[in-house]
Amino acid sequence: MPAIQSLTMTFDALNDFGTVSEGDTLTGKVTLALSKQTTVESFFVKAKGDADVRWTKKNGDHTHTYSAHTRYFKLKQFLIPENSKETVVPQGIHVYSFSIQIPPGSMPSSFRGSHGKIVYKLEAKLCRSWRMDHTVEKEINFVSNSFPNLQSLMSHQVGSTNKEMGFFSKGNAHMDVTVDRRAYAPGETITIVAKIHNTSTSEMTPKFSLIRDVIYRAHGNTKTENTVIHKVAGDCIKTKTQKHVKCAMKIPRDLLQTIQNCDIISVEYHLKVYLDISFAFDPEIIFPVVMFPPVMAAHFYPAGAIGGPSNSDFPPPAVATGPYPGGAFGGPSNSDFPPPAVAMGPYPGGAIGGQSNGNFPPPPVAMGPYPTSPHSGTYGQPGVQNYSAPPPAYPAHTSGDYNNPVPMASPYGSPFSSSSSSSVLHPPPTAPTFHTPPCAPDINPPPYPPPLNVSPTAPSYNMLPSAPMMNSDFLSQSDEAPPAYSLLFPPSAAEKSDAK
Structure with missing residues (x-):
């Protein structure tokens, strides 16, 4: 055993x-x-x-x-x-x-x-x-998903041909053909529209053929097989007539898909539209056709989708009309269920600053990229840790080795100070316009102004008397001479003693 x-x-x-x-x-x-x-x-x-x-x-x-x-x-x-x-x-x-x-x-x-x-x-x-x-x-049963630029193959194909008759006939035949797209899945229908203008003395019949080409390769040699998958013939077109012919060609469900990514075997399809004319070469137009697997039909604009003809037995996928999903505010509703809560603008439904469109109280919404509480996760969800730190109250401006959050004007100093450790103000040689500090009282321009009264809580500074306030622009008065420098900046007691 x-x-x-x-x-x-x-x-x-x-x-x-x-x-x-x-x-x-x-x-x-x-x-x-x-x-x-x-x-x-x-x-x-x-x-x-x-x-x-x-x-x-x-x-x-x-x-x-x-x-x-x-x-x-x-x-x-x-x-x-x-x-x-x-x-x-x-x-x-x-x-x-x-x-x-x-x-x-x-x-x-x-x-x-x-x-x-x-x-x-x-x-x-x-x-x-x-x-x-x-x-x-x-x-x-392996099915390849390698179909580059498949969405671009969903557009129309257009072709035309013109035939000048020979010895047995006179005139010409002109044909314009439009095919609804280039890529199909097995079981779908190819829609062909042909506009034929027969100005010749011969009758002609439009015909449509779907052909498969299988090419085998080995060491520079090829072996080709051609198979007609489906063939449709239209009605005869009389002489001196013009006619529109529409053909709906059903693709077999068991058809092999296109193979273009194998170096030794290729499977390709093409659609041939031609005019069958007796005792003449048939004018024809060749359209390439790509067969992709049915499993991919729901991912790429199949027939029956919005914007395309319904010529397939496959159900169309849910396609949004415009920039809104089906049932959203501003878009058509194609469902028997109520639409979900959709935020109006950049805020979620019911959030602070946004429109409330539900019958329930709005959920806690985090203001900014931080959770609502220190114990909650991102956007208030429990169990999610947030590791991002909150930003500072003011942007830090780095100057040298110091951080100055906001530059503030000191009530005891002057922006003309050249050193942060100096306590004596050095005025410029010319007389600029000075602005009174916010804490100093109004000063009338006497001949010799009194010294500046410093607040008792402020640190003591040895300061020179402030310059008098100029109520008028004395430089514009050309009749009067400008005041002397000693009148504006009288010498201190120490300087007088040095002069003596």
Whole structure:
């Protein structure tokens, strides 16, 4: 009786489509059933992604084989420690969990064609000494999210062509074609509008074809396959007539998505619109088409969204009209539920200074970037510590090695003082206009003004008498000579004694 009864593996689905993309984490379980105690050499789960192409070409009696291989990633997680070469696993059923993250970066989607494939898979392998390895595999449906500038592919495509008739007909045929966009998901509908002006003597039929091109590459050689996915023919256009033709082409749901990020396999689509004219070359217009996976349809302006035609079976996502969300103040309400409390302006609903639009009292709102209390977190939320310190009451202006919060005028000094430690005022040689200190009484201009009365609480200063207040501008009186310098600044007693 074999020791290993069964080895199975399952992994969790990440979405309704059962797909995996770049950066996703795969989680699952591996179940090992043993009929008796078994010694295991290694037991692991491996995830890998590979692309392969191969085709042959016969040239006379020789047959050439072209092949290429690309590996995107290979990851391994050990279910039994790697260093333990001989691990004894007891009899019974053992369930092992695993978690493997797909690497980020651009990788192509899963693909299987006649000459190549792109396959992603999970593999669990149990190795024993002198025994056959037990392996179980699960293929992953990998869907790439690498579609750069996909939103720019949602605009209209426009093309035109003109055909001059040849030997069997006269005149010309002109056609203008508009396609609603460039990117589609499987299951959507391509809307085509053609304006045809037939001024020739021949009848013509407009036709529309969706074509897939698969290109295999190996060492500079290519192999191409062209497949017509869907074809629609319009009504015949008589001679000397003008007609508008509209075509709605349904895309099959099982259509492969576009692959442009693989170096050995490419899958591309194009739409061909042409006029079928007997005994003449058919004028045609080619439009490129991109097929993205249905799982991404809700993220990029699918058909049915506001501003686009409704031509899909997928429900449209909630799209805001203008700069306001649905149901917000100033925007249309498209819900059966009452709108949420929306702040009017830069304040939250019910905040101080903002408009209250609820039936409940407003919550405590922090004034500024600090919590409402020392024991609350940021914006008054409990359990959140705020480490930002409040700013000072005034901006600090640094001057030298000192901080002067606000420069204030001293009632005992003068802004003309040249040193902070000097107690004597040195007036300038000219007579400027002096302003009376706020604490000094009004002084009339006698010939010799009295000394300044200093407040008893102020420190004592040896100060010169203040200059008299000039009620008029004496420099503008040209008839009188200016007063003498000794009259404005009389000498002190010490200077008189020195003069003697």
